[in-house]
Amino acid sequence: MSITLALAEELIARASVTPNDAGCQALIATRLKQVGFVCETITAGETTNLWAVRRGAAAEAGKLLVFAGHTDVVPPGPLHEWLSPPFTPTQRDGTLYGRGAVDMKTSLAAFVVAAEEFVAAHPTHTGSLAFLLTSDEEGPATDGTVKVVEHLQTRGERLDYCIVGEPTSGKQLGDTLKNGRRGSLSGTLTVFGRQGHIAYPQCNPVHLLAPVLAQLVATEWDRGNEYFPPTSWQISNIHAGVGATNVTPGEVIVDFNFRFSTASTADTLKQRVHAMLDAHGLKEGQEYTLDWQLSGEPFLTPSGALSNALMQAIQHETGVQAKLSTTGGTSDGRFIARICDQVIEFGPSNESIHQINESIPLNHIEPLKNIYFRVLTQLII
Structure with missing residues (x-):
């Protein structure tokens, strides 16, 4: 079993129905601290938020790339309609099933493992890497990412790049990037x-x-x-x-x-x-x-360094030519765009999000992690 898959299953097993984080962020923070991240928990109401940063060797001059996402999931719905328990990650016919498998715990696992591998391969990277995680994305979104952004604004923090791990792909992994939302x-x-x-x-x-x-x-x-x-x-x-x-x-x-x-x-x-x-x-x-x-509010990231890096990484890993899109509902990208000029959403297929028997193909998990890793090597090495 790959490290990414194992972490995805460990996260899915935590019943983090919004706004309950169920210990997901603590698990992630423990791993990030082991590779040099400074982790800060920011709570608001019932919401748990995590801001974790690893400053590069030339942090003053280097770029800051943020992986953003949410640990909360929507309720599973009628349990009797699931082929396997929603919070018992189950592999069946080349597919991983469980609530949050695509929205968005596999992306979170891929973020973490990509960061671990990047730090191991480039311990003296010049740019900086951060995580912005919340447990309030699937709820009213009043105590989550917006609160962290406000907190960062008071400290004068600016982000250069942000990848939000929302499930954006369609039929093929990497066929769609969201570079804005209405x-x-x-x-x-x-x-x-x-x-x-x-x-x-x-x-x-x-x-x-x-x-x-x-x-x-x-x-x-x-x-x-x-x-x-x-x-x-x-x-x-x-x-x-x-x-x-x-x-x-x-x-x-x-x-x-x-x-x-x-x-x-x-x-x-x-x-x-x-x-x-x-x-x-x-x-x-x-x-x-x-x-x-x-x-x-609507936000838009025109074609630039981040979208180009993602497209190149996707092309290398999957052979797919990604397209930019602004379809769909709102996302936490609307808050992050206040302090970041380049915000792109990219993650696995969205075909089963919020549905009974939510799932992700097993053969999409390692390529997803590899894509995130390649972007890091292009932008903050």
Whole structure:
């Protein structure tokens, strides 16, 4: 059994359902300390965070590369649907099964072993290497990476490169790198009317909303750019009425979400929505209220040293030509981008993430570790 596989199984065996770390970071810190890392635990609420750094021989002039990820996993779901217990790592038909196998404990194991091998091969490396780990990525993400980033900001810490070990690959290991993510802006719009008998309609809020809704659906918010698709506005829920067929509703509530690119900002999107409501004669505080929640700003890393190093390493190990992508939901990369100009997500296949019988092919594990190792030799040796 390879060292990477053994560590991945040891991590999977720890039932670290968010925000419980279940000792994963302590295990990782113990190994990192043995190869010269200084480890710092940063707790917030129920969340455990780890910041570990090994400074290079020329740390003042050398670059700092960070491996970032999360030790928490989503709940396993119905246990009877798993072919083997979710927190008992199981090898079957050339595949490793277990909750967190791809999201993202195998990446963490590959990070650690790559770092161990790199330090052994290059003990006097000039650049620096760090780990930023949290147990709050699968939860609300309020006490995890964002808190560590704030902590590092107060110390004036800047990162040069960051690899987030999220599962980004599709059919083949290494076919996709995420060099950015769209932002997420949600809103809850409540339009007020007057409840009454449907035969004597007073003021139906659904009718007040309808023309605005049509405009919101038809609007081109932006055209995207080289890296991002156009910004998308989508409804997730609409609720109105009391359940009777002869009563007009007193209000209608619409939950919606913008997944927006760097071609727009949260503030401009808010302003445009309010302008549409105003143009249809709806007054804020009287005919409607609108509550906003910004859960993530978009971030983008254009092609550069980090993406090129990853692509070259992937090509060497797998023969696959990686492509850049910004699809998918939000990630902790949005926080790290505040203090790091180059943030790239790369990890194993995302086909089974959050699913029953989450799994990773065994023959992907060593190449994943080797890719991380090769990037280190290119960027911080």
